[in-house]
Amino acid sequence: MLQFSGKSVYKGIVLGPVTVFGKQDDPIRRRKITDAGAEIERVQAANERAKEQLQKLYDKALKEVGESHAAIFEVHQMMLDDDDYLDSIHNMIQTELVNAEYAVAVTGDNFSKMFAEMDDDYFKARSADVKDISNRLVRILEGKEESSLSSEEPSIIVADDLSPSETVQMDKEKILAFVTVHGSTNSHTAILARMMNIPALIGVPLNLEEIHDGMTAVVDGFEGQVIFDPDEALCDKVRGRMEEEREKLKLLENLKGKENVTLDGKKINIYANIGSVGDIGYVLENDAGGIGLFRSEFLYLGRDNFPTEEEQFLAYKQVAQMMAGKKVIIRTLDIGADKQVDYFHLGAEDNPAMGYRAIRICLKQPDIFKTQLRALLRAASYGNIAIMYPMITSTWEVERIYEIVKEVQQELDNLQVPYKLPEQGIMIETPAAVMVSDELAQMVDFFSIGTNDLTQYTLAIDRQNEKLDDFYNPHHKAILRMIQMVVDSAHKYGKWAGICGELGADPELTEEFVRMGVDELSVAPSMILKLRKIIRELDTSKNEI
């Protein structure tokens, strides 16, 4: 048995065969050919086929992960049309009389080296794209089609790291778990795993050379461990645990349609966090009471220019209508820091987490903000929408927001466009907002605590920095006291307070949050029924924890 530990991003357990992703294929052989014309025709046919494949990938990515991840396949198509690249391949075939596979591989190597030697990191990274298109051509020439993950039984994907362009190619039905050597808890793989409810371990220090396709492995997301070649006793144990997990899931199904109420009658709302209209299926399937955090950034990411008012209006309206009267809290644009968009031209910052982001951009560039507000106010006529403003630190910011909202109302009035002024709340994610929460509570309809940023700012810890893992304690008393303070401030003025950060989904804290008087928890759809179960078994009239 080979055992490794890693960071777990989803608590689940699975036993199954391993597929190692991205292993080197056999080396390409150089062969002498006689008919250069026929060989060039082979390249042209392969090139057409490659572009078809890329178009399919583009369409698939567009549907599943959005345009930002899809764009790369469009670039690959363009690269395949590059004159210099094609000329080089054709010349090699004609002058050296070599086989197409060899000519493509050598050309690909040369061009990727050209990029690898550039001094700018962005352009350096393009060498991988050249390799990627060349490998694709070679695979087609060799008669091998798309990646090996197409027809086999479901398996545990083991990889060095997985890029979005790689995960999008995978058939989601055939993935049991992810195990990667690199990657962060915020990586694409991690997000995908949480959405799919499958175990995933990242940062696992294994040597890929020792791992082979078809090996059996156990991925234990509870313990953060992966065990290769488990013995029969362990396999039996894991099969038992998997059966238990399945039973638990089945029992959770019975909780659909039930209230989130403790044994002593305390109620709490459990809403869902979503990132795009496409996630609503998960929201409805898991019986969320509403949407507590709709990240509107997705409308802005992965495109070349700002989404129009009409585009935004239609998206918000659709969500409001699909949720049929249940609350939909839409957070205004939270761009900046780790979410960059080219056309915002934000420029590099030394300390982006503390920089020009979220509401700060909206207040400095009110035109961008107003477009979104107009769309939101118009969509509010179609359902139970609430607006939430991110990254607030001071009361004047809320005052300024209200002035802008007034202007927007005036504009809509003048144009006689129907709209509704929805509830307006703010995210509490800076220690400053916590400290003045009593003043803020008098200005807004609700608070939602963004624990990810609040923790980062309070503990002064960058979560992406692995060296700081030992110092990072999300259950730090400072955070819990802040949450209590925010809840108390809200209640003092008859407002409600929820939590929409990751901490809200932490089952170890659910009881404490209920006791604190938190009114709402907004969590990943997959956590809703699990929290409901905990709450329904709670009795807060009994002794303190």
Add this chain to the structure above:
Amino acid sequence: MKKFSYTVKDEVGIHARPAGLLVKEAKKYSSKVTIHKEGKSADAGKLMAVMALGVKCGQTVDVEIEGEDEDAAFDALKEFFESNL
């Protein structure tokens, strides 16, 4: 021959996607479009060559257009740089 200079404002420079769009735009015209940067030059109809110039934010390129439809190409490309890069 017509010529203009442009200082790139896009944060990552002439990166893959806009380079691809630029190539498409340049190929619409029969004129030869050449991009010069610090002594290096590239045919604007060739994607990898344009990317290999490695034009970064804040750098200035000279765009040279020569051919029968150079007037139309000049206007279109100038507009393209200003709105995309």
